[in-house]
Amino acid sequence: MxxxxxxxxxxxxxxxxxxxxxxxxxxxxxxxxxxxxxxxxxxxxxxxxxxxxxxxxxxxxxxxxxxxxxxxxxxxxxxxxxxxxxxxxxxxxxxxxxxxxxxxxxxxxxxxxxxxxxxxxxxxxxxxxxxxxxxxxxxxxxxxxxxxxxxLKHVDASVLKKIVDRALDEDRYLASLSVEIKEYEALLRFSGGDVRKLLNVIEIVVNAMVSQNDTDKLVIDNDAVQKNLQENLALYDKKGEMHYDIISAFIKSVRGGDPDASVYYLARMLEGGEDVKFISRRLVILASEDIGLANPNALLLANATFDAVHKVGMPESRILLSECTIYLATSPKSNSAYSAINEAIAEVRRTGHLPVPLHLRNAPTKLMSDLGYKKGYKYSHAYDGNFADQQFLPEGLQNGRFYTPQENAQEKKILERLRKWWKSRF
Missing domain, CATH: 3.40.50.300 (P-loop containing nucleotide triphosphate hydrolases)
Incomplete structure (x- = not known):
């Protein structure tokens, strides 16, 4: 024991x-x-x-x-x-x-x-x-x-249940008790797919119930898990078990535009010993996924922060991370680039077999040229405004739309330019 x-x-x-x-x-x-x-x-x-x-x-x-x-x-x-x-x-x-x-x-x-x-x-x-x-x-x-x-993948619910059953059957101490798992939901929720956390939760709950229960049978349900973990939170979290909850709150606070909450959760991570390189990498992702084209400078600052953190280390990196976090939290937001690539990938998985239009293909050989490769291609820089109206998507996707500019100053300018070029398409 x-x-x-x-x-x-x-x-x-x-x-x-x-x-x-x-x-x-x-x-x-x-x-x-x-x-x-x-x-x-x-x-x-x-x-x-x-x-x-x-x-x-x-x-x-x-x-x-x-x-x-x-x-x-x-x-x-x-x-x-x-x-x-x-x-x-x-x-x-x-x-x-x-x-x-x-x-x-x-x-x-x-x-x-x-x-x-x-x-x-x-x-x-x-x-x-x-x-x-x-x-x-x-x-x-x-x-x-x-x-x-x-x-290695997150362990799914069926496997976690199998591990719980093995613990009750094969662990000498648990097998000596009469333990019934009436509900698994809270056990699995608190474990978050982490086997070590799952076994820690079972041990905390069982030990707490043994100390306060005079009956021969221990029945573990969602209420029992919730109650005993709240009473033993320090034990449950002594090795940073809330890692994923904190990083999730940090990301959502930056995305939601709250600089105070963002820097608070940043402090929670730093005080908990989180790797500053991990945090800086999340900021790079945030800058692209959630701020994107509404403020392209966000990605430049996040990437500079990533590089600087690798050079400087702690404790000074806390200042770099704070600056970048507050900048991202207070920036206008857009996930248009994130949505565009997801929609394009979904379309490729449906229609990725479509051939590239002939006029967009290179013609390095005479045979290719004779077959019509490159024929009719318009070199954009040879036209007024460096733009020539022509079809770029494969046949069947002529009216495909993946990028939708969002309501922010930067993308309003982009939309204005696209409408000037493509008329009614945008």
């Missing part, structure tokens, strides 16, 4: 590893690596609590490899080199190389990642990294090119 439930129930094999069938199912690439007794370096990218660390440990156990584990939060170049030195000393003929697991590898600096590169290239260690961030942003190219990236 000294171990948390999530640790007591950590799967030891693939049969108990639920929710990532695309990786560990019968035809999954990681299962095949294990079956072939050979593993190459890879990075596991996915949200918190879906089993990245567990999967790395299962791979090492089933392949009978030595397993070294480092966390990028509290490890430096010295720690990496010490592990590599240990691995070198343990090398013998035909001895498989150990696995080095680095949790939150996206937090490693370039120098720290560089210190790994030689050992990975030479096969001194097989690297398994885990990250909640897109590795193409945070992992250096030479290291990324030597690793396969596997994406």
């Amino acid at each position: 000294n171990q948390p439930l999530a640790e007591r129930l950590r799967p030891q094999n693939l049969d108990h590893y639920f929710g990532q069938e695309h990786l560990v199912g019968p035809n999954g690439p990681i299962r095949k690596m294990i079956e072939n007794k050979s593993v190459s370096s890879f990075i596991l990218w996915g949200p918190p609590g879906v089993g990245k660390t567990t999967l790395a440990k299962i791979v090492a156990r089933l392949l009978e490899r030595p397993f070294y584990e480092l966390s990028a939060i509290n490890s430096g170049v010295k720690d990496v080199r010490e592990v590599i030195d240990k691995a070198k000393k343990q090398r013998f003929f035909d001895t498989p190389n150990p696995i080095l697991f680095i949790d939150e590898i996206h937090r490693f600096s370039k120098a720290q990642q560089d210190s790994l590169l030689g050992a990975v290239e030479q096969g001194v260690v097989t690297l398994i990294g885990a990250t909640t961030e897109n590795p193409s942003f945070e992992v250096i190219s030479p290291l990324l090119s030597r690793c396969q990236v596997y994406v």
Whole structure:
């Protein structure tokens, strides 16, 4: 009972590893690596609590490899080199190389990642990294090119229920109690697809009910979960479990034009130890998705903030992030670019087979020219106002509309220009 439930129930094999069938199912690439007794370096990218660390440990156990584990939060170049030195000393003929697991590898600096590169290239260690961030942003190219990236998904409700049932049946302490899950909704809602959070919630609720219940049976329903989590909120949130709620509130506050709420949730994230690079990346997305063409300078400022945060670090980055957050919150808003690309993608999925009009195609050979490629194309700069009325969309989509200017000063000017060019089409 000294171990948390999530640790007591950590799967030891693939049969108990639920929710990532695309990786560990019968035809999954990681299962095949294990079956072939050979593993190459890879990075596991996915949200918190879906089993990245567990999967790395299962791979090492089933392949009978030595397993070294480092966390990028509290490890430096010295720690990496010490592990590599240990691995070198343990090398013998035909001895498989150990696995080095680095949790939150996206937090490693370039120098720290560089210190790994030689050992990975030479096969001194097989690297398994885990990250909640897109590795193409945070992992250096030479290291990324030597690793396969596997994406882990949020665990769905049916799998979470299966994990709850396993906990009640197989955990020695929970099995000694008489526990009935009458309603799952609150358990699943508070977990947010995070298995570790789910097991933490069950443990908190059961322990609270045991301490206050004299009956032989514990009935867990939505009210019981809500009541006991509210009373034990500090315990529930001690490791930043509200991460996604806070970032959601931050995004919605910026989108909603409230600079005070926006900077408040920014402060909540900073005080909670959130990675400033993660925040700055969200600001870039916000600038494009929610402000867009209503104020194109927003994206320039957000991108400059992203670059500056990477150079400056904390505590000064708080000022850069505050400036950008307030600017975005107080900017006019438009999601026209976001809507346009979504509608265009939807149309492509329906009609993506339509041929490109002949006059828009290049004609690098005589045959293509004879077939009419490029014939009739009007070079816009050769016409008054640098515009020539011609058809650009494929036949069948002549009147297709994806971009709709919205009601803001910037896009009113765009609409005026489009109407001058295209007349009644806009």
